[in-house]
Amino acid sequence: MPDPNPPGVFVKELPSGVRTITGASTSVPAFLGYTKFFAADDPNATPAPFDEAERKVPQKIGSWREFAARYSMDKIAKELAGTADPVTALTLDRCFPLAEAVYGFFANGGRTCYVVGFTSPASAVSVADLQGNVDARTGLAGLETVPEVTMVAVPSLWDMTADVTVDDDAPPLDQDQGISRMAEVLKHCTAQRNRLAIFDPPPDLTAGDVKTFAGKLASPDTDAAAFTTLYYPWITVPGVDATERTVPPCGHIAGVWARTDAERGIFKAPANQNLRGVLTPGTLLTDDEHGELNAAGVNCLRVFPDRGLLVWGARTRSSTRDWRYVNVRRLVSFLSDSIRQSSTWAVFEPNDERLWAALRHSVASFLTDQWRQGALVGRTPDEAFYVICDGTNNRPETMDEGKVICDIGVAPVRPAEFVHFTITQIAGQPGLTS
Structure with a gap:
């Protein structure tokens, strides 16, 4: 049968059969904290605020404006400014550590995060509530369904240890209760293997107190310590509602990690980087104090002449040579995650030399x-x-x-x-x- 095509050059594309490995996500944190639900003033607002049930499950957020709209930050700020009741004021104020963490993340170079809310700011969050439920996708269990998350931070953690009561101007923080909640976060990260916990010590601790506190966390020679990071001190920020407040640095640190990943790569230690959107650190450290904290696996925030506030530490809590540094632990998790996700094509293939050669080639490339x-x-x-x-x-x-x-x-x-x-x-x- 004659060829129906006119004379000329024709190109036919055929699949090469070569399998490639694509790098997994590295810069997506999950923030867990208090958020209060208010009925929407405008039911037709776009984007519409999340309802109470939606706030309890992981929600993907792509900008500070989206978070502010979805989590009713304008409404919360107005309610806080207009109330004279101390209990109501304390309850509403507990919503701001989460908001400040999300704002700090985007201000420092972050692009996408997930938020898991707890909608009763006046009440402590029990260990069981923090663990959550896989079927309901609440708490830490809900994050098991979000494989792209690579960091976990709980900016409201220390508020979660106590109820707001009429008798207390400021509820006392319980270190033991806080550590028990840290342990749950760490258990989650260790089980998932692809995410690190960014922890903050209790507020208002001296350098010596922080060193003592660090000694109460997971032992440095355990596997869990490699997935633990601790940053000190807390930071004073202008406030998303134009009210200065001192907040944990975890959100800003997550943004620095994301910025370093984008500018240099996950293999670069996320340190010697400036913190954006911060007025001052809560504590000015001396070299001697910093040296002791660094040896204890605490990453410090330091002020240097003409350079401002810098992240001046890149250690996990691990004492082993293999996992001492944040970037090494994150790099290995990234490599493992990338290879695993991009090799699912091999499942149920004939188990012979051709399969082995294809795997060798894709991984080596x-x-x-x-x-x-x-x-x-x-x-x-x-x-x-x-x-x-x-x-x-x-x-x-x-x-x-x-x-x-x-x-x-x-x-x-x-x-x-x-x-x-x-x-x-x-x-x-x-x-x-x-």
Whole structure:
């Protein structure tokens, strides 16, 4: 049969069959905190405020304006400014740590976050309520259905330890209760393996008190410590309602992490970066105080001449060499998550050499790209990582169980935390003569 096409050049596109690995998300935090529901003044407002049920489940937020509209911040600010009742004022004021954290996140370079609300600001949040329910998608359990989350912060955590009562001008904070809630957040992060907790110590602690407090958290030699970060001190901000207040820094820190990821990459330690939208730190630290806190795994916020307020620490709470630094833990979680998400095509494929070769190629190509970007140490890719997926680790007995084993090793780059200079004065040199 003659070809119906006119003479010319024709191109036919065929799939290459090459599988690629796409990097997973790295810069999406989840914030848990108090939010109060008010009936909408305008039922036709766009975007409409979330109702009480919607506030209790993870909601994706793309800007500060969206958060303010969805969580009725103008309404809360007006109610707070117009009330003379101390109990009502304390209750409404508890909604602002969450709002300030979200604002600080976007102000420092964040782009997308999730918010999980607790709609009774006058009441403490029990450990069970913080844990939440998977079916109802509430609390921490609700975040299990959001795999893109890579940071978890609870700006309202210390308020969650006590009820607002008529007798108390300011409810006393319970450190033990706060630590028990931190433990739940940490349990969640450790189980998910792809997210770190950004914690804040109780307010108004001295440097010595913070060091003592840090010693009460998860032991530094446990796996959980690698998913824990602690930042000090609290910060004074202008306030989203134009009222200065001192708030935990977790939201601003999450924004710095996101900004560093975008500008440099997840392998860069999120430190030596300025904090935007902050008036002053709650405490000015000396070098000696900072040194002791750094050794205890506490990341400090410091003021430096002509540079302003900087994040001056990039450690997890882990004491092990492998997981001491935030960027190393986050990089390994990113690599693991990316490879896992992009390799689901291999499920139910014939378990033979062709499958092993395809996995080796896709993983090696992805890791080579990471090495070229500076995430891995080594003069060549062979020094930076290895990928083994062949007959040496896929034995007949494992194949009979339906398993494919791909062993991967990487050498992450670590930050230059301490830079030492040796300065020698050369004296008594003879002058030059003509």
